[in-house]
Amino acid sequence: MAHPHLPSTEAAVVAIRELAREFHLEMTVTDDIGADRTSRRTSADAFAVLDDDGSLPHEAYVELGGTPAVTVQIFPEDDARIIVEGIEFADVPRDAVPAFVRAVHGGLAHVKGRFFPPGWWLVVSLPGDETYKELVSGTSLTPWMNRNVR
Numbered sequence: 001m002a003h004p005h006l007p008s009t010e011a012a013v014v015a016i017r018e019l020a021r022e023f024h025l026e027m028t029v030t031d032d033i034g035a036d037r038t039s040r041r042t043s044a045d046a047f048a049v050l051d052d053d054g055s056l057p058h059e060a061y062v063e064l065g066g067t068p069a070v071t072v073q074i075f076p077e078d079d080a081r082i083i084v085e086g087i088e089f090a091d092v093p094r095d096a097v098p099a100f101v102r103a104v105h106g107g108l109a110h111v112k113g114r115f116f117p118p119g120w121w122l123v124v125s126l127p128g129d130e131t132y133k134e135l136v137s138g139t140s141l142t143p144w145m146n147r148n149v150r
Helices: 011-020 092-107 143-147
Strands: 027-033 057-063 069-072 078-084 087-093 110-114 116-124 132-135
Touching: 011 027, 011 057, 011 069, 011 092, 069 092, 078 092, 087 092, 087 132, 092 116
Parallel strands: none
Antiparallel strands: 027 057, 057 069, 069 078, 078 087, 110 116, 116 132
16 A cells, blocks of 8 residues: 655654644654764764755654654655564655554554464554564563553
8 A cells, every 4th residue: 555655754753743643642853954963874074964965864753652662763765763662663664654653553563473483573564465573572572562462
């Protein structure tokens, strides 16, 4: 399923802010603007604000309150890293971020156990056939994960 296009980091933050209001979640945002401030621009010269192509990179770190614990780091390269209850989902397309957050807070995320290979997997199902799945490392599940085991 195609997601609405989010042309910028700020557009993604606005979409997450709307979801935070919908689900009654507190939200804090930290913006890093400029090549010398964004995490993936470690090779940028000191005080270099623009990228080589003249663009101004914008990265945002969003923390959502409530349960489950969710953080979203949106990168200028059109992708994001979403952490749910300590489980990292890397390289989520920026356009899919609002659907991902909605799925987590809307009850479409669950934990699935497997006998072989043994382990627990956090599964986030987005509308359509898009599913994100990550191994839950460690030996214990959080209370939210325990409530969402299938």
